[in-house]
Amino acid sequence: MVGQSGGPTAVINASVAGIISEALNHECIEEIYGGLNGVLGILQEELIDLAAESQQNIRALRHTPGAALGTCRYKLKKQQDFERVLEVFKAHNIRYFFYIGGNDSQDTADKISKLAQQQGYELRVIGVPKTIDNDLPVTDHCPGYASAVKYITTAIREVACDNEAMGQGDLVSIIEVMGRSAGWIAAGAALAKRRDHPHDPPHLILLPEIPFNQEKVMEDVRRVLKREKYCLIVVAEGLVDADGNYVAADANTDAFGHAQLGGAGDALAEIIGQNIPGTKVRVAKPGILQRAGAHAASKTDADEAYLAGQAAVLAAIDGQTDKMVTLVRGDGDHYTSETGLAPLGEVANTVKKLPREWINEDGISMNFQFLRYAQPLIQGEVTLPHENGVPLFARLDKVRVDKVLGSYDV
Amino acid sequence: MVGQSGGPTAVINASVAGIISEALNHECIEEIYGGLNGVLGILQEELIDLAAESQQNIRALRHTPGAALGTCRYKLKKQQDFERVLEVFKAHNIRYFFYIGGNDSQDTADKISKLAQQQGYELRVIGVPKTIDNDLPVTDHCPGYASAVKYITTAIREVACDNEAMGQGDLVSIIEVMGRSAGWIAAGAALAKRRDHPHDPPHLILLPEIPFNQEKVMEDVRRVLKREKYCLIVVAEGLVDADGNYVAADANTDAFGHAQLGGAGDALAEIIGQNIPGTKVRVAKPGILQRAGAHAASKTDADEAYLAGQAAVLAAIDGQTDKMVTLVRGDGDHYTSETGLAPLGEVANTVKKLPREWINEDGISMNFQFLRYAQPLIQGEVTLPHENGVPLFARLDKVRVDKVLGSYDV
Numbered sequence: 001m002v003g004q005s006g007g008p009t010a011v012i013n014a015s016v017a018g019i020i021s022e023a024l025n026h027e028c029i030e031e032i033y034g035g036l037n038g039v040l041g042i043l044q045e046e047l048i049d050l051a052a053e054s055q056q057n058i059r060a061l062r063h064t065p066g067a068a069l070g071t072c073r074y075k076l077k078k079q080q081d082f083e084r085v086l087e088v089f090k091a092h093n094i095r096y097f098f099y100i101g102g103n104d105s106q107d108t109a110d111k112i113s114k115l116a117q118q119q120g121y122e123l124r125v126i127g128v129p130k131t132i133d134n135d136l137p138v139t140d141h142c143p144g145y146a147s148a149v150k151y152i153t154t155a156i157r158e159v160a161c162d163n164e165a166m167g168q169g170d171l172v173s174i175i176e177v178m179g180r181s182a183g184w185i186a187a188g189a190a191l192a193k194r195r196d197h198p199h200d201p202p203h204l205i206l207l208p209e210i211p212f213n214q215e216k217v218m219e220d221v222r223r224v225l226k227r228e229k230y231c232l233i234v235v236a237e238g239l240v241d242a243d244g245n246y247v248a249a250d251a252n253t254d255a256f257g258h259a260q261l262g263g264a265g266d267a268l269a270e271i272i273g274q275n276i277p278g279t280k281v282r283v284a285k286p287g288i289l290q291r292a293g294a295h296a297a298s299k300t301d302a303d304e305a306y307l308a309g310q311a312a313v314l315a316a317i318d319g320q321t322d323k324m325v326t327l328v329r330g331d332g333d334h335y336t337s338e339t340g341l342a343p344l345g346e347v348a349n350t351v352k353k354l355p356r357e358w359i360n361e362d363g364i365s366m367n368f369q370f371l372r373y374a375q376p377l378i379q380g381e382v383t384l385p386h387e388n389g390v391p392l393f394a395r396l397d398k399v400r401v402d403k404v405l406g407s408y409d410v
Numbered sequence: 411m412v413g414q415s416g417g418p419t420a421v422i423n424a425s426v427a428g429i430i431s432e433a434l435n436h437e438c439i440e441e442i443y444g445g446l447n448g449v450l451g452i453l454q455e456e457l458i459d460l461a462a463e464s465q466q467n468i469r470a471l472r473h474t475p476g477a478a479l480g481t482c483r484y485k486l487k488k489q490q491d492f493e494r495v496l497e498v499f500k501a502h503n504i505r506y507f508f509y510i511g512g513n514d515s516q517d518t519a520d521k522i523s524k525l526a527q528q529q530g531y532e533l534r535v536i537g538v539p540k541t542i543d544n545d546l547p548v549t550d551h552c553p554g555y556a557s558a559v560k561y562i563t564t565a566i567r568e569v570a571c572d573n574e575a576m577g578q579g580d581l582v583s584i585i586e587v588m589g590r591s592a593g594w595i596a597a598g599a600a601l602a603k604r605r606d607h608p609h610d611p612p613h614l615i616l617l618p619e620i621p622f623n624q625e626k627v628m629e630d631v632r633r634v635l636k637r638e639k640y641c642l643i644v645v646a647e648g649l650v651d652a653d654g655n656y657v658a659a660d661a662n663t664d665a666f667g668h669a670q671l672g673g674a675g676d677a678l679a680e681i682i683g684q685n686i687p688g689t690k691v692r693v694a695k696p697g698i699l700q701r702a703g704a705h706a707a708s709k710t711d712a713d714e715a716y717l718a719g720q721a722a723v724l725a726a727i728d729g730q731t732d733k734m735v736t737l738v739r740g741d742g743d744h745y746t747s748e749t750g751l752a753p754l755g756e757v758a759n760t761v762k763k764l765p766r767e768w769i770n771e772d773g774i775s776m777n778f779q780f781l782r783y784a785q786p787l788i789q790g791e792v793t794l795p796h797e798n799g800v801p802l803f804a805r806l807d808k809v810r811v812d813k814v815l816g817s818y819d820v
Binding site: 004007008010037064065066067068069070071150153154155157158159160161162163164165166168173175191192194195266282283284285286287288289291292293294295296298375378379380381386387388389390391393 | 414417418420447474475476477478479480481560563564565567568569570571572573574575576578583601602604605676692693694695696697698699701702703704705706708785788789790791796797798799800801803
């Protein structure tokens with residue numbers, strides 16, 4: 001049984017492809033089922049037969065964004081829910097469970113694994129890491145992260161060409177990126193700079209880790225505009241002030257309590273417009289485009305996501321359970337990675353923070369330690385097949401597996 | 411003399427490359443100068459020597475977004491300005507002037523041409539069309555438009571994969587695209603649908619040409635959410651209501667007269683959130699990313715932009731003046747295009763509207779006439795060279811041409 005959970009990424013389907021292709025190598029695996037919308041579909045016995053999909057469909061998963069099995073943000077809470085998952089597994093003789101997701105998903109997998117052990121039901125549970133937020137512990141990095149970063153760095157290089165042509169020392173260009181509690185993606189924007197060109201865009205990176213100091217940031221913007229034709233700012237959606245309040249919410253809630261409009265980017269634009277007269281401020285908010293940007297995905301990331309899927313199957317076949325696949329970086333100067341395993345209990349509900357010592361003293365740029373960490377992850381491009389000028393992605397047939405149990409209310 | 415004007419596109423530099431490469435074929439052209447920031451640089455005698463650029467730099471212009479010579483929105487108004495342009499041309503023995511831009515730029519070129527004729531100064535002026543807005547008359551379409559459309563259709567296909575995985579009949583996904591007065595780009599989003607799949611995303615296209623009727627659009631959204639897991643809406647930034655007021659401004663100005671936040675997408679999100687309870691609404695606003703998106707550019711577009719540059723030089727050599735290069739579509743079933751010429755006076759300050767008869771009766775989708783028009787334009791992909799995982803673009807050396815005149819205040 002394979003399931004996907006949480007927010008999709010550009011490469012989460014590559015992990016599904018890795019699981020399926022590896023599973024087919026092992027005779028002890030008779031059927032390969034997918035749970036639709038993660039545990040939500042498993043609870044409701046909404047299962048599909050992945051072995052029935054065409055080979056070209058599975059191959060296409062390697063470059064298809066989104067989550068082809070559907071995903072969910074449903075968190076199993078009641079004991080009854082966990083019991084039901086095992087009931088479904090037993091009904092279909094599921095002995096291997098691969099769950100691809102972030103923190104919450106690994107926690108879910110951990111609890112299912114432990115309940116199976118308690119009940120003496122032989123089940124091997126292996127988690128596969130996935131999150132653009134890059135905040136899972138133990139693993140060096142998370143599949144999905146690098147492709148989001150590559151999308152953003154590509155956009156910055158392109159927008160910089162446009163800004164350079166338009167700016168006359170008066171243009172402020174803001175790109176709001178994802179990252180509600182950690183600045184991993186915003187930090188990744190630093191890779192758009194050429195080596196040894198600290199003045200390349202992005203000129204300011206505003207991270208959730210560094211409380212927003214309006215006076216300082218306005219000074220930073222003014223300084224850049226004296227030096228450059230434009231000031232390109234990358235701001236994480238989760239930027240907070242010294243009191244921990246979101247900058248977005250702060251600037252956007254009016255006296256009537258109208259619903260919040262826009263986000264950190266729009267709020268920052270307003271602040272700059274009010275404080276630095278004469279500037280033209282432009283905001284881009286790629287939103288979901290950045291986590292679905294398969295056409296700007298990192299080949300390294302897509303390959304590692306596939307590899308993580310394969311490794312999950314190999315670990316299960318090898319008798320492992322209650323583990324998550326990790327990515328382990330080699331020691332050499334030249335980047336290499338291989339997979340490892342970590343106990344789910346060590347992963348679940350723990351968050352890996354962006355190290356404070358990787359942020360420069362100025363609070364708006366990243367140092368060589370971060371660059372050394374992130375640079376290798378965005379290497380290589382994924383070429384998408386096109387149909388009539390637009391990318392062609394996998395569309396699974398989703399042949400349903402017959403239900404054998406009664407219905408279940410979630 | 412070559413100049414770029416107005417908002418940059420993903421392929422405006424391809425036209426510069428076409429002009430330079432063709433100019434080098436003709437011995438009567440001794441020097442190739444670029445005016446920095448369009449007429450603004452010409453007024454101030456800020457000129458660069460384009461023949462001194464490396465060949466690899468000029469080749470790289472074919473895939474570099476932005477405007478490598480710099481651009482401006484400066485409109486020549488005073489008679490004195492026009493006189494000064496000719497003074498600069500005379501000082502540097504400029505006999506061919508190529509101006510790449512949209513409506514205003516073609517008007518500027520027209521006026522410069524006519525003044526030269528009045529003064530008996532032999533000057534050949536050829537305009538090269540450029541605008542993502544696709545609103546220049548006479549020419550079948552405008553270089554820059556198709557690449558913006560290809561960027562948006564690529565994004566829609568990708569976001570659709572993500573939305574399909576996340577939605578449960580409750581997700582509304584809004585992508586705000588450029589187009590302040592015409593819906594050409596928003597209409598182009600229709601190309602993301604597969605042929606004969608009218609229910610494919612984008613489910614609703616909201617054009618400036620169709621006044622926003624809140625009740626109808628809410629009904630449209632409800633209908634889509636009954637049928638699909640999500641409703642993907644493309645909205646043009648210039649969406650207006652029946653009274654001609656921007657929907658963006660309307661929803662965003664509060665009682666204190668606070669500066670407008672966000673745009674049409676955010677405004678629409680608020681309206682949907684208030685009127686259709688239980689929906690989750692997500693907004694993406696790619697902004698400048700869509701006109702700078704060289705990594706998702708149309709090869710057809712980039713090639714035509716290059717061709718238009720070459721054709722401009724050939725026309726000038728041939729003795730033509732006061733003309734703009736046009737793109738002329740062949741009559742056959744299979745798309746072909748060649749260049750033509752139109753008098754600048756016919757082009758300047760006239761706007762080509764999106765034909766009303768290309769919009770379906772439902773007001774939210776495009777019919778086969780539009781698809782037949784637009785489909786061929788987005789064919790083919792441009793492959794970008796990468797450096798350390800990010801796209802590598804041309805950086806001109808910009809060797810300055812010595813000034814021979816006194817300074818000029820603009």
